Amino acid sequence: MSSAQSEGHGRSHSASRSGSYERPHRPARADGAPVTDRRSAIRQAALRLFAAQGYRSTTMADIGAAVGIRGPSLYKHVTSKHELLAEIMIGTMEQLIADNIVAVSGIDDVREQLRRSVEAHIRYHARHRLEAFVGNREIGSLDQPDQDRVLGRRSDYERRFRELIEQGAAEGAFHVQSARIASYSILDMGIGVASWFHEGGEFSVDQLAYQYGDIALRIAGARPHGGTSVGEEPGSLR
Amino acid sequence: MSSAQSEGHGRSHSASRSGSYERPHRPARADGAPVTDRRSAIRQAALRLFAAQGYRSTTMADIGAAVGIRGPSLYKHVTSKHELLAEIMIGTMEQLIADNIVAVSGIDDVREQLRRSVEAHIRYHARHRLEAFVGNREIGSLDQPDQDRVLGRRSDYERRFRELIEQGAAEGAFHVQSARIASYSILDMGIGVASWFHEGGEFSVDQLAYQYGDIALRIAGARPHGGTSVGEEPGSLR
DNA sequence: GAGCTTGGCTACTGACCATTAGCCATCTCA
DNA sequence: TGAGATGGCTAATGGTCAGTAGCCAAGCTC
Known part of the structure; x- marks a missing residue:
């Protein structure tokens, strides 16, 4: 690493005239x-x-x-190191919320809304694991105008899941002791994914999303529409 | 903060003879x-x-x-800053594993073993939230002999949950698509607890442990012994 | 082709920080 | 009472780092 660092150290500027640059200027x-x-x-x-x-x-x-x-x-190219972090973190929360809005739009059944919300959540955390990972670990590294922006969006995002679960519970589709804990559980599972998932491992992103969708419905205590309950078939991957 | 810092700055050592120390030596x-x-x-x-x-x-x-x-x-009193971190992180993993061993010892039913494992996991993450929080966030700050020690214990700990779920599945007590994902989900929920729990909030540690125990059994697709299935009663907090 | 713009570079500035060196007051114990 | 141990302290050391200043080469434009 940094092989070109201490070589053409070029005491004076005129040294560059004799071609001591390793990487030529090609802006x-x-x-x-x-x-x-x-x-x-x-x-x-x-x-x-x-x-x-x-x-x-x-x-x-x-x-x-x-x-x-x-x-x-x-x-x-950039104005500060902090700007780089802030862009990552705000962008991440913004994308999660946008994906969630798309995921539930046009869907009526609350079970299906939850499944799609969770699938989008998992997909994002698997596909953009670095963003999600940094987004969670570095909240404390953000300084103030930005930290609150991120925390605000994060809490908006959680509220979407919680209200969905509350609505499902009111309709009799879900059965939970606390919607808040159910939503935290579901979201925290996704956060975990960002820390261990890697492309080419045991599961594809799609398989992961599907399995976590099932798990979330179990957490929510989903009562099936028809007869079979959620995630009944062991070993049936997709 | 640091109010006593820049006051009795005591130019020379002899100044201390005239009592300029704010905090007297009382070793x-x-x-x-x-x-x-x-x-x-x-x-x-x-x-x-x-x-x-x-x-x-x-x-x-x-x-x-x-x-x-x-x-x-x-x-x-300490040999380095790093030592302080390493002690926290290794101690945390060691305690989690010890608690888990106690939690399952003498229990035969795999459902009950899982419930107790999860309750111990949640209790630790709620009661020692700072340790757990730091233990998760600062793994990368540990340098090498210690980082591997922590990661090794962490993977031992996860294996205990995974094997429990696999055993339950083999016995027909649990039904999961992937024991690994089930164990990750369950453990990640606990990690989340360390980031938001605070004493005196909506739930006590006991309530939390109980609820997460139910959630874990749902994730594992636990089939009840007798008739009623897990976590059936909404709103019944303990 | 001259001047402007772009995007490199080195040198420097101003902080900050873990850790060490070495001083000294107090306490303990013989 | 006096020697050693303990646990404070300030000063210094050696290092790192974000960001700035100012130089310069190459490309673009008129």
Whole structure:
């Protein structure tokens, strides 16, 4: 790592005239392809590093190295390290809420609404596990205007699940002791997924979403419409 | 905070002769009571601060201030900041496993074993929420000999739940699609508890443990012994 | 082709921090 | 009473890091 770091250290600026740069200045597209939008490459690298090492332990030099530039050069693309974190965290909550709205729209049956909400929740946590992981671990690293924004959205998101369960309970479709605990349980399962899931493991994202959908309906104490109750068939993956 | 910090800054050592110290040297017990075991006070303060601010953001000076001494003085009681974290994290996993062993010992019915395991899990996460919270959030802050120790115990702990569920499934008492996902779900619910539970809230620790016990049995697809199935009665808190 | 813009770079600044060194007051115990 | 142990303290050390300043090369535009 950082192999090009201490080499062409170039005492003075004039050294660069003799070609001591290892990475030549190629700020814009050389051929047709735009050098792959630096801005988003930086965001991605930051995400990966924040997930792997934590926000505090990740330096701007680390992020720079991951995209092939030096730390200070990052400031030509982002305004601060904190901005990178805030974007990830707010974006994550916003996407979760948006996905949830899509998931339940046009569905009448409360059981089906819960299943789809949970599937969307799990899908997001599996597909965007780094975002979700960082989003949960680094709340305390956010400073104030942003931390409250994230916590507010998080609580909106939880409320959607809780109210769904309350509604189902009122209709007689669900049976729980506490809708709040049921919703926390369901959401916390998803958060867990972000910490252990990896593509190519025992389950696909779809299988995971389906299984967690069943589990959530069990937690909610769902009474089936017809005869068979939820998740009755052991071993039947999808 | 840190009010006594920048006051009696005492230019030279001889200044202390004129009594400029705000906190007089009283290293050992003045009366009969041992000054309240500094060592454990330090551990507690560190735990509280690690939970509130994160390990990296907590300074030795912070911990010192919390127990009324300066940062460097801590080294008379602990060998490093890292040691404080490692003790918390290893102790947490060790206690969880010990509690689990006690919880299932002497119980034959696999349903009851699962219920008691989950109740112990939830009780620990509610009663020692800071330990559990830090134990989950700071795994990456641990450096190597210790990180593997913690991860090893964590995986032992998960295996105990998974094998219990597998055994129950083999006996026909449980019905799950995947024992692994069931165990992850159950454990992740508990981890969540550590992040939101607070004494004096809507539920007592006992109520919480009982409710989560029911939820876990639902997740496991427990078939009741006799006639009534698990968690049938909505609103009946214990 | 001259000037502007873009996006690199190095050097530096100002903090902060874990830990060590070494001083000293108090307590304990012979 | 006096020597050693204990547990405070300040000062210093060695290191890290976010962000700024200012230089410069290459591309774009007129």
